[in-house]
Amino acid sequence: MRPTVHDIAASAGVSLATVDRVLNRRPGVRAVTREKVEAAIETLGYVRDMAAANLAKSRVYPLVFIIPTGDNPFMRGLEAEIAVAGLRSPVDRTRLSVLTVPAFDSAALVEAIDRAVSDVPAGLAVVAVDAPEVAAAIARARSAGVPVVTLVSDLAASGRDHFVGIDNIAAGRTAGSLMGRFLGGRPGPVAVLAGSMLVRDHRERLQGFTAALSQDFEPRVILDVLEGQDDPMLAEELVAICCKAHSDLAGIYSLGAGNSGLVTAISAQGRPIRVIAHELTSHTRSALKAGLIDAVLHQDAGHEVRSAIRVLKAKADGVAVIEAQERIRIDIFLKDNLPLEQAGDVREPIGRDD
Amino acid sequence: MRPTVHDIAASAGVSLATVDRVLNRRPGVRAVTREKVEAAIETLGYVRDMAAANLAKSRVYPLVFIIPTGDNPFMRGLEAEIAVAGLRSPVDRTRLSVLTVPAFDSAALVEAIDRAVSDVPAGLAVVAVDAPEVAAAIARARSAGVPVVTLVSDLAASGRDHFVGIDNIAAGRTAGSLMGRFLGGRPGPVAVLAGSMLVRDHRERLQGFTAALSQDFEPRVILDVLEGQDDPMLAEELVAICCKAHSDLAGIYSLGAGNSGLVTAISAQGRPIRVIAHELTSHTRSALKAGLIDAVLHQDAGHEVRSAIRVLKAKADGVAVIEAQERIRIDIFLKDNLPLEQAGDVREPIGRDD
DNA sequence: AAATTTCTGATTTACGTACATCAAAAAATC
C-alpha cells in the first residue's frame, strides 16, 4: 500500500495537522519539525494522492487560452479543439475559456494576458507574438504564480514554463530534405510561398528549408519568398505569376496558409511541380489524394490542446510532466498514410480559407 | 456545479441508497424505480466522479501485458516502456505486470491468456499471434469480463475491445510511396528485407509497399523477399548476396528488424542505394544521420503502452475513449526531423540486435 | 519567573462515492 499522511505523521512522530501544514506550506511549523516531516516523506516515498486532494478541495482548474482572431484555419481548428476538450471539463476538473485577440497585435495580447491573470487562473496558454512586451507580460503572469505555456508559436525569452508546439526549424529542414529527394536530379528553381516574413514560425521554416536543401543536395536556386498573407486569392495570383516567370519551376514549398489558392494555381499548370505544404485540411487532403500536393507537414491541434491542458495542470500541481508524451510531433502525410477523416477535422469555408 | 448522487436522489424522489443500487447494478430495485432514477441521471446529465469512486473503492487496476520473449529490440523496448509506465502506477492506480511467451507460439500464448484471466485483472494487453485458438482465448477473456486490447499486432477476429498499433498496410504504402519518389526516374530493381512472411505485420507491410510502388510509379521490378529472420548476421549476408547479384539495385525496403546487418552490408557498397527501414533505434538513427538510410518509419512504443493503459482503464470503467487521441501514428523520420535522443530510447546490444 | 508569542496536537467537517446494516414500507402470496 502506498503511504498516506497518517503514515507520515506516525513515522515523523508528529500530528496529522502538522503534516498538513508542511504539505500545504502553511505557517506555524518550526524548521526542525518541518525537516523531520520532510525526511519522513522522503524515506516513505510518500506522494500526495492528487485525486483525493482535489476532491477535498473540490478544486477546478480554470485555464485560459489566448489565440488570434481572424480566419486562419489552423487557429480556428485550435479553437474547435479547445471546445472539444471543454466537453471533458467536468471529468478532468478543468474550466476552459478562450480569449481571442487580433493576430500579431502585441499590445492587445499583452492586455489580454494581464486581464486573464487578474482572475488568477490555474494556467494560461498563449499563442505568442514575438515581442519584448509580450515576454514581459508572460513573466509578470508567472511571477503572479500563474503557469504559462506558449502554444504553436514560442517565446523562449519570456521564461514560459513550457512550449507546446513543433520545432519549426526541423519542419523546414524536413520539407527541404523531402523536396531535395523528390526532385532527384531534376533541374529548375524552387519557390517558397509564405504568409509573412514577419512571423517567427514562417521565418524558421524557411531557414530550415533553405539550409537542408542547399546543404544536402546539388545546388538549386531558391526564388525570392512569395508573401501571400495566408490569403488564398493572393497566393493563387503570386504562384501563377511565378509559374509564368519560371517555365522550369520544379517545386513549391508552402510554409503558411492559403493553400487552396496554391492548389488552384498549380492545377492550371500542365506540368508536374513538386509541392510540399503545411497543415492537413480538407483542401490539402484532397490535393494530396489528387497528386497535386506531394507531402503535407502537419501539427495536430487536438494533441496540442490536450498537451497544453495536461502540462498546465501538472505545473499548477507542481508535478513533473512526461516529456516524451508532451513532445508535439511533426506529422508527415503522403496520400498513402492519410488518417481517416473525422468529425473534428478542420473544415474550411468555401471561397476564402486555407 | 456538476450534479452528484444527492441531486439524483432528490430529483428522482428516492433515497441515496436506491440511487447507489441503480448506479452499481445492485439488486433490490423495482423496474419502475430504476427507470425514474435513470431518467433523473439523464436529465441532470450526471456523470459519476471516477476519482471519488475510485477513492471510495480504493480501486487499483491490475493490468497484464503479454508480449513475446526473444531479442526483438522493439519488443524489448516495449517491455522497457511498460516498466517506465509502471513507475507512475501509484499515481494512476494501475498495477502493471508482464508475461512473456515465446514468439509466434500460439499454444503458449493461449495458456498465458487463460492464466492471466484467472486472476481477473482489470484489463489485458496482448501482442497477438494470428491463430484461431488465440482469437478464442481472447473471446473467453472478454466473456469473463476482462477488457482486452491487442498490441502492435492485431487480431480483429477475436472481438478484442481495441487495437493499439499502427496500420501496417498504410505503413507499407507509405514506404512504397517514399521509395517511388526517392528513386525518381532512376532505373533498377528494389529489394525487400523482411523478418518472416509468417508474420502478419510483415505480410501487410509488404502488401502495402508493393501496391503503392506499382500503382503510382513507372514499372519497377520488386525482387523476391529476403527473409532475414530479424537476425542481423543473416540479413547482412542476404543483402550482400543480393547486391552482388543485382549490380543495378536501386533500393531496399527493410520492413522488419536486423537493420544493423543491413547497414553493414550497404555501407560496403560503393554505390548509392535508397534505403527505407522500420523503427528508430540507435543503429537506424546513426545510419540516418550518415545518409545510409533515407527514411525510417517508426511506431512509438511509449505511446503504445500509455495508450493501452488509458484504453484498458476506460474500458474497465465503461467509459468512452478519445479515438483521436488513441490513434497510433506512423512516424516518418528523416535525418532532419530526428527527435533528441532520450534516456528511455531503445539501445541495442553490440553485435546481435536490430 | 512570569508573560507573551510561536508552535503543535487533537478533533471535526467536508469532498463524492461505495458499501453495509437494519428498520420500515410496499408488494406479492396464501
Next chain:
DNA sequence: GATTTTTTGATGTACGTAAATCAGAAATTT
C-alpha cells in the same frame, strides 16, 4: 386479511486529503 417476500429509506463508516478551530505545550521575550 394475514403472512411472506421484495423493495426502499435511513444511517453510518470508509477512502485520502484539505482546512478550520481550539486547547495545550514549548519556546521566546520581558
